[in-house]
Amino acid sequence: MRNLKKYHFTLGLIIFSLVFILGFHYKNSKDSEITGMQVGVVVSDLEKSLDFYTNVIGMTQVSTYHGSAEVITEAGLTNGKAVDIINLKLNDEPGAPEYKITKIQDVKSKPLSNSFQPGFRYISIFVKDLDPYLKRIKERNIKLLSKTNPLTAPEGYKVIVLQDPDGALLELISF
Numbered sequence: 001m002r003n004l005k006k007y008h009f010t011l012g013l014i015i016f017s018l019v020f021i022l023g024f025h026y027k028n029s030k031d032s033e034i035t036g037m038q039v040g041v042v043v044s045d046l047e048k049s050l051d052f053y054t055n056v057i058g059m060t061q062v063s064t065y066h067g068s069a070e071v072i073t074e075a076g077l078t079n080g081k082a083v084d085i086i087n088l089k090l091n092d093e094p095g096a097p098e099y100k101i102t103k104i105q106d107v108k109s110k111p112l113s114n115s116f117q118p119g120f121r122y123i124s125i126f127v128k129d130l131d132p133y134l135k136r137i138k139e140r141n142i143k144l145l146s147k148t149n150p151l152t153a154p155e156g157y158k159v160i161v162l163q164d165p166d167g168a169l170l171e172l173i174s175f
Contacts, residue, residue, distance in 0.1 A: 038087070039123065040100035041168055044109040048165045049101045050086055056136050057125065057170070059088035059099060069105070081105045090125065099123075109166055122161075122169035130158055130174045137162060150174070 043049040053059045065085040072078045082105040090096050127133065130150050137144065142162055150158040158174045 036095055036098075038098040038100055040085070040102050041120075041164075041166075042107070042109065043101050043103055043164075043166050045165060046084055046086065046101060046103040050088075052165050053088050053099065053101060056133070056140060056142065057172075058133075059090060060092065061086055062089045062098065063087045078104055081107060122171055124171040124173055126173050126175070128174065130160055130172060133172055134160065145169070 050061065054061060064087070065083075067075075067077075067083045067085070069078070069080050069082045072083050073080050077083065083102055084105075085100050085102045088099045088101065090099065134149065137160075145161040145163065146159065150160050152158050156175075160172050162170055162172075164170060
């Protein structure tokens with residue numbers, strides 16, 4: 001009986017060690033070299049979009065950047081146009097996702113349609129409670145696209161859908 005206990009202990013120790021080593025290896029593999037992500041959206045009016053994303057959505061401005069036409073063209077982002085970028089953070093947590101609103105010099109934009117065509121169409125933002133958002137949206141007379149607000153999905157989460165000033169879709173989801 002004593003040998004059986006030693007065997008189980010040794011087997012458990014080996015399994016624990018393997019799990020630890022494999023977990024450490026995975027953590028340090030190329031698959032986990034991504035350290036963060038920013039998503040950028042081109043806007044027609046930087047101030048109007050900044051107001052929307054900070055005062056309605058609740059993001060925080062963390063930095064600004066002006067890229068000259070030469071630098072931005074060299075980077076391959078535009079063809080001879082300067083850009084102004086405002087970096088916004090979803091929350092104050094370290095490594096929180098950032099959302100960049102970008103205005104390209106002398107570029108006029110057309111409002112986005114609500115149809116799903118290939119390419120970036122919407123973002124989903126997860127929040128604790130939809131009530132503060134619904135209040136700010138109502139105060140600003142922003143149209144919600146859902147027929148029921150909030151809509152309760154069959155899985156139990158609640159969602160509202162709206163558009164930013166240029167027509168990009170935002171889905172706010174609360175679990």
